Amino acid sequence: MSDVINTERAKKQALGPYGRIGQSLNELDDRLGVARGGRTFMDKIFPDHWSFMLGEIALYSFLILLVTGVFLTLYFIPSSALITYHGSYAPLDGQKMTQAFASTVNLSFGVRGGLLMRQMHHWACDIFVGAIVIHMARVFFTGAFRKPREMNWIIGSTLLILAIVNGFLGYSLPDDLVSGTGIRIAYSIILSIPLVGSYVAFWVFGGNFPGTTIIPRFFILHCLIVPLIIIGLVSAHLFLLVRQKHTQFPGNGRTEKNVVGSPMFPVFMAKTTGFLFIVGGITALLGAFAQVNPIWQFGPYDAARISYAVQPDWYMGFLDGALRIWPSWTFHNWGHTIAFNVLIPAVVLPGLIFNLVFVWPMLERKFTKDNEFHNLLDRPSNRPTRTAAGVTMLSFLSMLFIASSTDVLAKFFNLSLNTVLVSMRYLTVIVPILAFPITYRICHEIQDLHGGGRRKTPNVVTRSSEGEYSATPSPRYVDDVPSHLEATPVPTYIHEEPEESSDSGVRVVDR
Amino acid sequence: MTDEHRTPVSLTGLPANDPHLQPAARNPELVERVIGVCFMVGTLCLAGFGACYWIDAQPWKLGATLGGGLFFLGVGIVAWGKYLMPRGPFVEERHTLANSEADRQAFAAAIVERGGGVVQRRKLLGGLLGGGMGIFGVVAMFPLLRSLGPLPKTTLQHTDWRSGSYVVDQSGRRVQVGDLAIGSIETVFPEGTQNSDRGQAVDQTVLIRVSNEAFTTKKGRETWAPHGYVAYSKVCTHLGCPVGLYEQELQLLVCPCHQSMFNVTNGAVPQFGPAPRPLPQLPLYVDSSGYLRSQSDYHEAVGPGFWERS
Numbered sequence: 172m173s174d175v176i177n178t179e180r181a182k183k184q185a186l187g188p189y190g191r192i193g194q195s196l197n198e199l200d201d202r203l204g205v206a207r208g209g210r211t212f213m214d215k216i217f218p219d220h221w222s223f224m225l226g227e228i229a230l231y232s233f234l235i236l237l238v239t240g241v242f243l244t245l246y247f248i249p250s251s252a253l254i255t256y257h258g259s260y261a262p263l264d265g266q267k268m269t270q271a272f273a274s275t276v277n278l279s280f281g282v283r284g285g286l287l288m289r290q291m292h293h294w295a296c297d298i299f300v301g302a303i304v305i306h307m308a309r310v311f312f313t314g315a316f317r318k319p320r321e322m323n324w325i326i327g328s329t330l331l332i333l334a335i336v337n338g339f340l341g342y343s344l345p346d347d348l349v350s351g352t353g354i355r356i357a358y359s360i361i362l363s364i365p366l367v368g369s370y371v372a373f374w375v376f377g378g379n380f381p382g383t384t385i386i387p388r389f390f391i392l393h394c395l396i397v398p399l400i401i402i403g404l405v406s407a408h409l410f411l412l413v414r415q416k417h418t419q420f421p422g423n424g425r426t427e428k429n430v431v432g433s434p435m436f437p438v439f440m441a442k443t444t445g446f447l448f449i450v451g452g453i454t455a456l457l458g459a460f461a462q463v464n465p466i467w468q469f470g471p472y473d474a475a476r477i478s479y480a481v482q483p484d485w486y487m488g489f490l491d492g493a494l495r496i497w498p499s500w501t502f503h504n505w506g507h508t509i510a511f512n513v514l515i516p517a518v519v520l521p522g523l524i525f526n527l528v529f530v531w532p533m534l535e536r537k538f539t540k541d542n543e544f545h546n547l548l549d550r551p552s553n554r555p556t557r558t559a560a561g562v563t564m565l566s567f568l569s570m571l572f573i574a575s576s577t578d579v580l581a582k583f584f585n586l587s588l589n590t591v592l593v594s595m596r597y598l599t600v601i602v603p604i605l606a607f608p609i610t611y612r613i614c615h616e617i618q619d620l621h622g623g624g625r626r627k628t629p630n631v632v633t634r635s636s637e638g639e640y641s642a643t644p645s646p647r648y649v650d651d652v653p654s655h656l657e658a659t660p661v662p663t664y665i666h667e668e669p670e671e672s673s674d675s676g677v678r679v680v681d682r
Numbered sequence: 683m684t685d686e687h688r689t690p691v692s693l694t695g696l697p698a699n700d701p702h703l704q705p706a707a708r709n710p711e712l713v714e715r716v717i718g719v720c721f722m723v724g725t726l727c728l729a730g731f732g733a734c735y736w737i738d739a740q741p742w743k744l745g746a747t748l749g750g751g752l753f754f755l756g757v758g759i760v761a762w763g764k765y766l767m768p769r770g771p772f773v774e775e776r777h778t779l780a781n782s783e784a785d786r787q788a789f790a791a792a793i794v795e796r797g798g799g800v801v802q803r804r805k806l807l808g809g810l811l812g813g814g815m816g817i818f819g820v821v822a823m824f825p826l827l828r829s830l831g832p833l834p835k836t837t838l839q840h841t842d843w844r845s846g847s848y849v850v851d852q853s854g855r856r857v858q859v860g861d862l863a864i865g866s867i868e869t870v871f872p873e874g875t876q877n878s879d880r881g882q883a884v885d886q887t888v889l890i891r892v893s894n895e896a897f898t899t900k901k902g903r904e905t906w907a908p909h910g911y912v913a914y915s916k917v918c919t920h921l922g923c924p925v926g927l928y929e930q931e932l933q934l935l936v937c938p939c940h941q942s943m944f945n946v947t948n949g950a951v952p953q954f955g956p957a958p959r960p961l962p963q964l965p966l967y968v969d970s971s972g973y974l975r976s977q978s979d980y981h982e983a984v985g986p987g988f989w990e991r992s
Contacts, residue, residue, distance in 0.1 A: 216774040286741040287748070319779065352923055352939065355883075359921040359986040362838075369838055369988045374830035379837055380883050380922070416776050423771070431773045433763075438770070441763025448756025452749045459745020474883035475852070475869050475916060477926040479938050494921065494956060495940045501958035501987055510987030512958050513921060546776060578941055588941055589954055658773035659702050664695035 214661040217439040218419035218432035222309045227443060228302035231450040232295045233405065239292040240394065246278035246285060247271070249344065249390030251383040260467055268346075268471035271386045275345040276467050290458035296338050297463075298454065300486040303331045311531075311561050313548040315418045317541070321532040323411045326404050328528050333401050335486050340393035342464070342484055346386055349464075349481055351472025355380060356494075363513035381474060421547045424658050428546075431658045480579055485572070492574030493520055496596050524564075555614035559607045566606040570599040706769035713765045720758030727751030838990065839983045841885045841915075843964060847872035849889060849913070849974040859909050859972045862891040867928045869916060872976065884984065886916040886924060887964055888935065889974070890946055899963060900949035906965040911974060913964035914950045915984040918942060920957040922985045935961065958987065 187193050200206040217223075250270040256263050258273065259280045278285040307327060310316055316324035339357070343350045358380045361372040377384030416430050425431045433439050457463075469478060483491055493516035502509040535557065536542060551558040573580075574595040581591040630642045696703060707713040728751035734743045780786075801808040849857045850873045862868060870889045875881030893910035906912070914935065916924045923939035933946040934953065942957030944950040950961035962984050965977035983991045 214774065216772055283738055284735060284741070284744055287745045290741075290745070355923060356921045356939065362986055362988040365989050367989075369834040369990055372988075373832060373834045374827050377831040379834075379880060381879050382831075383879070384831075415779065424773070428776050429773050430776055431771050433767075433770055434772050438763050438767045441767060442760050445756045445759030445761075445763060448752045448759060450756075452751070452753025452756055455745050455749030455752060457749075459742045459749055474879070475871075475886040475924050477924040477938050479927070481923075481939055491940075497956055499920075499942075499952060499956050499958040503987075503991075506992040507989055508987040508991040509989065510958065512956050513986060544778075578938070592941070592955070656701055656771065658771040659696070659700075660694060660774065661772045662694050662696035662700075662703075665703065666695055666697045 213434065213436040215413070215435040215439075216416075216430040216432045216661075217435065218417050218425070218430060220420060222313075223417065224446060225302055225306035225309050227446055228450055229299055229306055230405065230409075231447045232299040232302060232454065233401070234447070235295040235451055235454050236292060236299060237398070239288045239295060240398075242284075242288045243278065243292055244394055246274060246282050247344065247390075248274040249387045251346070251381075251386045263467060263470070266471065269386065271344060271346040272466065272471040275347075279467070287455070287458050290461075290463055291454050292341075293463045294457040294461070295454050296334075296341065297485060298450075300331070300334045300338055303327070303334055304486075307331065308561065308565065312551040312558055313418070313420075314545060314554060314557065315548055316532045317545040318532075318536065319415055319544055320411070320418070323408060323415070324532050325529055326408050326411070328525065330401060330404050330408065332525060333397055333404070337393055337397040337401065338484060338486060340389045340397065343389050344386065344393060345464075345466045346472045347464075347466035348469040348472050348476060348478055349466075351381070351474070352477060352481055353483055353487075354385060355474065360513055360517040363510040364518060365509050365514070381472075416546070418546055418548050420550075425547065427544065429658075430546075434661045480582075482575060482579075488575040489568050489571040490517055490521060490575075492571035492576075492595075492599075493517065495577055496571075496574045496592060496599060498596075524568075527564075552614040552617035555611045555618075558614050559610040562610040563603045563607045567599065567603040570595070570602050574599060702770055702772065703768040705766045707765035710766055713761060717758045717761050717766070720754045720761065724751045724754030724756075724758060727754060834990070838985075838988060839992075841872075841979055841984055842875045842881065843872045843885060843887075843976045843979045845976070845978045847976045849873075849887075849966070849976065850876055852876055857889065857974045859911075859968050859974065862889070862911070864891050864893060864910065865930045866891055869924075869926075870913070884917070887913050888916045888925065888928070889913045890928065890935075892933070892947060897947075899947060903949070903963060903965070905967070906963060906977070908966055908968045908974075911966055911968075912946065913966050913976075914944070914946075914961040915964070915980060916961075917985040918957060919952070919959040919961060919986060920955070925961060 183190070187197075189196070196206065196209075248270045252270045253267055254270055254273055256266050256268050256273050256276070258264075258277050260276050263276065275289070279289055280286065310324065310327070339353070343354050343357075358372055358376060361375060362368045364371060373379070375385075375388075376382045377388070417432075419425045419430060419432070423431065433442070470476075482488070494513065497512055497516040500511040500515075502511060549557075577591045577595060578588065580586070581588045584591075626648055628645045628647055630644050632640055632642045634640050705713075727747045731744060731747035731751055733739075734747055781789075849870045851857060851868055851870055854873070854876050856873065857868065857870060868889045870887050871881045871885050875885050890912050891910050892907070892912055895910055896905075896908050897910060897912075898904045899907060899912060914925075916926070918925050918937040918939065920937065920940055920942050923937050925935045925937045925942075925944065927936035927938055928934075928946075929936055929943075935944040935946055935950065936942070937944075937955070937957065940956050942955030943953045944957070944961050945953050949963060952958070952960060962980040962982050964980055966974055967977050969975050
């Protein structure tokens with residue numbers, strides 16, 4: 172018996188203090204030299220703030236898009252070939268439709284879990300674009316785009332454009348009445364480009380609208396080309412994040428020269444993995460309980476049919492709104508037409524907006540003459556001009572977004588369409604102009620506020636036995652008191668026993 | 683990356699009772715129990731998802747069990763990381779990424795002096811190669827673009843309406859003078875195109891019976907609307923949506939996409955909204971057998987504006 176124990180013990184000793192896992196890691200390090208970098212990565216510090224998880228929502232909803240999207244490609248047929256439907260959805264039986272539409276209906280009703288996957292895919296897309304926008308707003312208002320992170324701002328903005336484009340492409344694939352109308356509008360927008368518009372439109376659509384090539388082309392763009400670019404840029408985005416290390420808010424011993432927070436392993440990894448599960452769970456719940464894009468109710472696309480209250484997905488709303496409220500200006504002379512009523516709101520305006528977004532870090536650097544490195548974030552109220560500019564842009568986009576539902580608003584408020592449209596024209600100009608000075612003013616008020624940013628504590632009023640009243644402020648909430656614990660580097664070893672006890676003959680085990 | 687730019691591996695140790703290593707929770711036992719419950723509920727939900735899938739339950743049951751499972755597991759994992767793992771705070775140094783001046787100069791020298799020298803010594807070769815690459819860049823676009831589709835030529839300027847085309851409805855039935863009551867509307871096509879993509883997209887026309895009498899929508903169109911039948915292109919001049927709503931009382935055609943409104947009695951002049959031009963009117967006549975037919979094609983291009991539109 173003792174022999175066996177000895178061999179076991181000997182085996183254990185031969186494996187070293189970290190057992191089989193340690194042994195495998197050594198084997199890996201022999202070949203790839205990962206020990207040092209791996210340890211540094213495990214120790215990598217992620218600052219804690221709720222707003223830093225907005226980008227994670229975007230990343231994880233993109234993962235959900237990939238997973239659910241792969242499922243959908245197994246059943247979707249990207250073809251404009253006309254067939255007569257005889258499937259499990261009885262109301263459409265006998266109708267003529269494209270294979271794209273029929274296969275989407277089939278994968279919704281005939282494939283186990285198909286409808287859930289389709290709904291999750293659509294919801295994940297809406298969340299993806301939304302999370303990018305909110306993440307971007309966080310980065311903008313806290314000044315996280317400043318040197319050295321301008322490049323990542325540009326990559327992120329490109330990702331927003333790609334997300335919107337791919338969302339539109341995917342939304343168009345089922346070839347239902349609503350999305351087909353969207354493609355019709357996209358075709359007309361391309362047509363409006365001076366000189367080359369009709370050529371580009373014919374090249375994109377393989378001829379006059381609608382043709383039969385647009386669905387297969389959108390499919391390969393939506394499922395392969397654009398996602399590949401997104402994956403590449405997301406990788407670059409994350410690489411830059413790791414290389415340049417995350418920004419942090421000032422306070423509690425945080426400086427320009429350090430990062431304070433939780434280590435990659437295991438704390439951040441646990442939090443972020445759990446968060447992936449939560450985002451997935453919420454997407455699945457939305458897919459289960461909130462119907463989105465019920466194409467079988469819209470019916471197949473037919474260029475001569477139309478539905479009432481046609482709205483695109485939310486992230487296309489600002490474009491649709493701009494198209495609605497832009498006046499009917501057009502140039503028509505010398506045998507040529509320039510449709511300014513389409514060109515300006517649908518081509519020039521988004522071009523200007525995104526270009527402004529792209530160059531903002533450079534603009535700000537030029538105007539503030541601030542060429543320093545910034546790893547500490549700004550409180551938005553401390554940068555009134557930037558904050559006001561951001562609010563102006565967001566309010567402008569919000570007005571355009573609201574303008575995309577003029578018909579619904581008119582119906583809901585029982586107003587004439589004319590009143591709503593004209594009001595939206597004025598509001599789209601006035602609200603952003605007012606937003607700037609108001610935001611600027613509020614920022615200054617917050618700066619002057621005593622104890623701003625802290626939770627208010629109650630004043631306790633007591634009455635003494637003599638009948639005298641006195642008010643004393645109660646102490647600050649525990650969470651608001653800055654931690655007096657000084658941040659420490661992630662330790663290599665944790666001693667099982669307190670160090671001082673080693674003098675008293677107790678063995679210290681380094682594990 | 684040289685060694686001195688790497689974050690040095692900390693070789694420090696901390697005693698197990700160091701405050702940084704304590705869980706953030708004030709009552710770890712309670713948190714542990716809550717997390718345990720989360721994991722159990724999550725596992726049950728996921729098992730339920732498997733069962734629902736097996737019996738082919740309704741989609742909402744699949745989603746509810748999958749969503750609940752992922753959500754509760756996720757909440758448990760996050761709570762574990764946030765409340766039961768070492769609370770820190772931990773810190774690491776942030777090293778400047780920039781290299782030393784010498785490193786930078788060496789890098790720049792390699793590109794400017796070594797690389798630039800090669801080109802400067804052989805300016806002609808550099809120019810020739812640059813020219814070749816430029817030409818390649820341009821010609822590479824040709825097959826990419828030109829193979830994608832035909833040239834528009836004049837296809838955008840015309841529809842399939844011809845002199846004498848029979849006016850048919852969506853099912854292909856020829857429309858006769860007595861078919862439509864006053865105030866009714868019908869989507870019509872030139873005979874033979876009603877089932878084609880192009881017919882649907884380009885030739886689609888709204889036929890409205892405004893009155894019993896022939897009437898004039900505009901000067902010069904006196905004969906275009908026989909027996910009160912007037913026909914306009916259904917393709918909106920704004921963005922090409924079908925102008926599908928007819929407001930009979932006000933005699934307006936409304937585009938549901940962006941709410942352009944066209945006056946039916948007045949040559950479909952846009953009254954409201956972003957459309958810049960009237961809907962083109964199709965000249966009609968009634969033949970001796972009482973069928974509605976077109977006098978000719980539209981006199982202008984239908985649909986939204988484009989550069990070549992005259």
